[in-house]
Amino acid sequence: MSLSMRDPVIPGTSMAYHPFLPHRAPDFAMSAVLGHQPPFFPALTLPPNGAAALSLPGALAKPIMDQLVGAAETGIPFSSLGPQAHLRPLKTMEPEEEVEDDPKVHLEAKELWDQFHKRGTEMVITKSGRRMFPPFKVRCSGLDKKAKYILLMDIIAADDCRYKFHNSRWMVAGKADPEMPKRMYIHPDSPATGEQWMSKVVTFHKLKLTNNISDKHGFTLAFPSDHATWQGNYSFGTQTILNSMHKYQPRFHIVRANDILKLPYSTFRTYLFPETEFIAVTAYQNDKITQLKIDNNPFAKGFRDTGNGRREKRKQLTLQSMRVFDERHKKENGTSDESSSEQAAFNCFAQSSSPAVSTVGTSNLKDLCPSEGESDAEAESKEEHGPEACDAAKISTTTSEEPCRDKGSPAAKAHLFAAEPGGRPRDGGRLDKASPDSRHSPATISSSTRGLGAEERRSPGREGAVTAKAEEARALPQEAFAPLTCQRRETGRAGAGLAACVGLTAVLGHWGRGKHPFIPHPSPFVLSIRSLLDHMGQFCSVTGVARPGMTGLTFEPREGLMFAQGMGAAVGAVGPSPPAAPARLTRGLPMSPFGSLFPYPYTYMAAAAAASSAAASSSVHRHPFLNLNTMRPRLRYSPYSIPVPVPDSSSLLTTALPSMAAAAGPLDGKAATLAASPASVAVDSGSELNSRSSTLSSSSVSLSPKLCGEKEAATSELQSIQRLVSGLEAKPDRSRSESP
DNA sequence: TCTCTCACTTC
DNA sequence: TGAAGTGAGAG
Numbered sequence: 001m002s003l004s005m006r007d008p009v010i011p012g013t014s015m016a017y018h019p020f021l022p023h024r025a026p027d028f029a030m031s032a033v034l035g036h037q038p039p040f041f042p043a044l045t046l047p048p049n050g051a052a053a054l055s056l057p058g059a060l061a062k063p064i065m066d067q068l069v070g071a072a073e074t075g076i077p078f079s080s081l082g083p084q085a086h087l088r089p090l091k092t093m094e095p096e097e098e099v100e101d102d103p104k105v106h107l108e109a110k111e112l113w114d115q116f117h118k119r120g121t122e123m124v125i126t127k128s129g130r131r132m133f134p135p136f137k138v139r140c141s142g143l144d145k146k147a148k149y150i151l152l153m154d155i156i157a158a159d160d161c162r163y164k165f166h167n168s169r170w171m172v173a174g175k176a177d178p179e180m181p182k183r184m185y186i187h188p189d190s191p192a193t194g195e196q197w198m199s200k201v202v203t204f205h206k207l208k209l210t211n212n213i214s215d216k217h218g219f220t221l222a223f224p225s226d227h228a229t230w231q232g233n234y235s236f237g238t239q240t241i242l243n244s245m246h247k248y249q250p251r252f253h254i255v256r257a258n259d260i261l262k263l264p265y266s267t268f269r270t271y272l273f274p275e276t277e278f279i280a281v282t283a284y285q286n287d288k289i290t291q292l293k294i295d296n297n298p299f300a301k302g303f304r305d306t307g308n309g310r311r312e313k314r315k316q317l318t319l320q321s322m323r324v325f326d327e328r329h330k331k332e333n334g335t336s337d338e339s340s341s342e343q344a345a346f347n348c349f350a351q352s353s354s355p356a357v358s359t360v361g362t363s364n365l366k367d368l369c370p371s372e373g374e375s376d377a378e379a380e381s382k383e384e385h386g387p388e389a390c391d392a393a394k395i396s397t398t399t400s401e402e403p404c405r406d407k408g409s410p411a412a413k414a415h416l417f418a419a420e421p422g423g424r425p426r427d428g429g430r431l432d433k434a435s436p437d438s439r440h441s442p443a444t445i446s447s448s449t450r451g452l453g454a455e456e457r458r459s460p461g462r463e464g465a466v467t468a469k470a471e472e473a474r475a476l477p478q479e480a481f482a483p484l485t486c487q488r489r490e491t492g493r494a495g496a497g498l499a500a501c502v503g504l505t506a507v508l509g510h511w512g513r514g515k516h517p518f519i520p521h522p523s524p525f526v527l528s529i530r531s532l533l534d535h536m537g538q539f540c541s542v543t544g545v546a547r548p549g550m551t552g553l554t555f556e557p558r559e560g561l562m563f564a565q566g567m568g569a570a571v572g573a574v575g576p577s578p579p580a581a582p583a584r585l586t587r588g589l590p591m592s593p594f595g596s597l598f599p600y601p602y603t604y605m606a607a608a609a610a611a612s613s614a615a616a617s618s619s620v621h622r623h624p625f626l627n628l629n630t631m632r633p634r635l636r637y638s639p640y641s642i643p644v645p646v647p648d649s650s651s652l653l654t655t656a657l658p659s660m661a662a663a664a665g666p667l668d669g670k671a672a673t674l675a676a677s678p679a680s681v682a683v684d685s686g687s688e689l690n691s692r693s694s695t696l697s698s699s700s701v702s703l704s705p706k707l708c709g710e711k712e713a714a715t716s717e718l719q720s721i722q723r724l725v726s727g728l729e730a731k732p733d734r735s736r737s738e739s740p
Numbered sequence: 741t742c743t744c745t746c747a748c749t750t751c
Numbered sequence: 752t753g754a755a756g757t758g759a760g761a762g
Contacts, residue, residue, distance in 0.1 A: 124758090127743070131756070211742090244741075282742055283758090290758070299756040302748035 101144040101194065103254045105271045108137035108201050112296060113275040119288035120170070123248075123278035129208030129217070129239045133293050136250055136276060137203040143194025148258035150190040150266075151197065153204045154182060155240050158247040158277055165285035173245070180211075180241035183218045184253075191258055208239040211282065215239050242280040249277045 107113060112134040124130050136153060143149060157179055164173035185207045189196070208217075218237025242248055249272060257266040284290045294300040 133757095294758075297757070298750055300749075300758065302750095303758055 101147065101256065102142040103140060103269055104142040105252060105254070106139045106141070107273045107276070108139055108203075109134050110275070112292075113273070115292055116289065117275040117277070119292055120286035121247075121278045122281045122284055122286055122289045123209060124284060125209040125211045125242050125244060125280045125282060127210060127212045129210040129212075129215070131205055131208055132250075133297055135203060135205040136207070136252070137201050137205070138252055138271075139201050140194075140197045140254065143198055143254075144256070145193060145195035145198070147194050147256055148191040149194055149197055150255040150257050150260060150263055151187040151202055152184050152190070152253040152255065153187070153207060153250060154184045154253070155209075155242065155248045155250045156182065158249040161247065162243075163245050163247060163279055165281075168286070170279060170285075176246055177243045180213065180243055181218070181220075181235055183235040183237035183240050185238065185240065186236060186260070191260065206238065209242055209280065210239045211242060211244050211280070212239075213241060215241055244280050244282045247277065247279050249274075 116134050123132060140151075157176065160176040161172045162174045162176050163170050165171075166173075185204060187202060187204065188206070189202075210217075215237075217239040218235050218241075220235045252271040252273075254269040254271070255263055255266045257263055294303045
């Protein structure tokens with residue numbers, strides 16, 4: 001028999017609700033996103049035996065069924081002989097009883113992140129994908145040892161601005177480009193027990209960042225059911241697509257679920273670490289970041305000054321060219337008695353060209369940021385033990401970072417918080433205003449974290465190695481960068497949720513065979529559950545990927561069409577979005593608030609869930625990513641963050657909300673710093689420049705007493721050539737070297 | 741500003 | 752030994 005969307009499945013049968021069917025008609029907001037009828041749509045049928053069946057049109061059956069074959073490995077039997085996939089009925093309709101847990105998350109390699117944050121927050125993305133640096137690693141505690149968890153990570157837009165690196169500073173350069181389809185990265189070890197997660201550092205180093213819009217390392221799922229915590233389309237992948245010159249904020253999610261199938265209907269605990277915010281670039285703009293990476297990333301070892309890598313050779317090459325120039329200059333002037341001074345000049349340049357000069361440059365960086373000196377020295381010392389040892393050390397030696405932050409100059413502080421969206425108050429970001437019934441309200445936000453300070457004081461094991469003094473010392477700064485957490489508790493309707501899982505498992509079972517348990521290889525596979533609904537004439541939506549530079553509304557259909565073809569081949573364009581559709585549709589982005597702080601896109605919130613989010617709104621208001629009140633209509637759909645509008649270019653380096661700064665309370669110093677950040681950073685840059693200039697000039701000065709007339713001119717020319725050839729010290733900060 | 745190639749590295 | 756991860760640099 002066929003089901004219409006409104007046909008309820010009788011509770012008590014094998015499926016209380018069909019996985020893909022909401023039990024009620026879509027509300028207004030939901031309706032607004034509809035309007036597209038995909039060319040192909042499989043039909044859903046419910047056979048008499050009560051099991052769900054996936055019936056596909058003949059042309060589609062084969063590829064889809066091929067994808068589903070692997071589902072058998074997950075224990076879900078279905079026939080591969082025909083177009084009907086019989087899915088095993090769910091054992092239970094009730095969610096598992098939850099044992100209270102209290103997850104805490106500690107960001108690993110925090111010092112590295114802090115340095116990263118201070119130096120410019122640039123993260124390189126490439127077409128083929130580039131790993132994150134610093135690597136995103138966390139340590140969890142407070143999990144139920146027996147329970148299973150799924151850990152995820154995603155990266156959301158921090159604001160809707162485009163940035164440029166100008167005068168050694170990151171400045172807003174306009175409105176953001178169309179947002180890329182966001183993807184959720186599921187940790188390959190998921191699901192695992194709390195004990196397993198807590199026994200190790202959870203690293204997401206395999207996640208890659210790309211700017212390749214046609215990246216095929218992702219796939220999309222759609223959950224139209226308004227019973228689900230997830231609603232809309234959900235993309236997964238090993239690579240996250242980002243826009244260059246845009247600011248992003250990684251997020252970490254803990255989901256208590258023993259099966260990937262239950263993911264969409266489970267509670268999400270979301271953690272934000274402000275220091276992990278970054279600006280995506282295709283090439284490093286700020287050599288501080290470059291140097292930081294070279295110093296800390298083993299793969300970049302070849303560029304370290306101490307090595308025999310390319311950098312060394314390049315400098316030797318420079319040296320050689322200088323020598324040639326010197327000889328030629330000698331010939332031209334013909335006097336040998338000047339050789340001593342020339343030798344002095346040469347020595348000067350030789351020195352400048354030697355690795356030692358790079359060290360000078362590095363020291364300049366340290367001079368630039370007094371608070372960095374210690375960190376750099378520390379980083380260098382760690383280098384002796386390798387990056388991994390470095391990271392490991394950071395786990396229990398976070399005290400050393402504190403002086404950097406607390407004793408840092410205002411400039412350093414400003415810089416520290418410059419890229420921190422909203423200058424998140426340490427407490428303002430915690431959402432402890434959950435309503436008592438938050439567990440049952442899809443839009444209710446509740447806190448699951450009390451801040452790292454408390455967490456670390458409490459969590460055993462790792463902290464055992466940390467002295468009480470160290471704990472005390474790091475408490476304050478840690479709080480300053482305490483992860484902003486948000487928890488969504490959505491028990492949902494078990495029938496709908498679990499039933500949806502059936503369909504999910506059928507697909508994920510195949511993916512589980514690959515390297516990544518949940519990532520399909522090698523071909524992308526996009527499953528559109530919504531397309532099923534489309535077929536029923538109830539739900540239609542335009543989803544796709546907006547391409548940068550597109551004029552008008554153009555969509556690269558993903559769900560329906562890719563579903564239709566099974567293996568992701570492109571088909572024709574989908575029709576334009578309905579004129580009255582919300583912004584998210586006009587952009588055609590297939591993303592959803594997947595794991596976001598709200599279970600619904602804010603477009604939904606207004607009509608569908610705003611009422612239920614009343615309890616959360618106060619918290620939301622204080623959260624830069626949740627601020628519905630201050631957000632302005634965006635032309636693009638932002639499935640996750642609700643960015644705080646950047647007031648003006650004069651405060652480009654801080655997106656702090658005044659209210660948040662005011663709410664910072666104990667952070668008043670930092671809040672004040674925030675206000676002064678632009679100027680402070682300017683001073684910062686200036687000081688570095690001065691430092692650099694003095695370094696160069698001091699070298700020259702040692703020559704000048706012996707030089708006269710042509711000699712000085714020649715030396716000057718030498719310097720110019722030297723700069724041109726080797727880039728030397730002025731090069732590091734490309735644009736900085738040009739600033740007065 | 742981006743993309744590609746290169747030489748170098750780690751694993 | 753080769754795949755993969757790096758920044759530099761050319762275009």
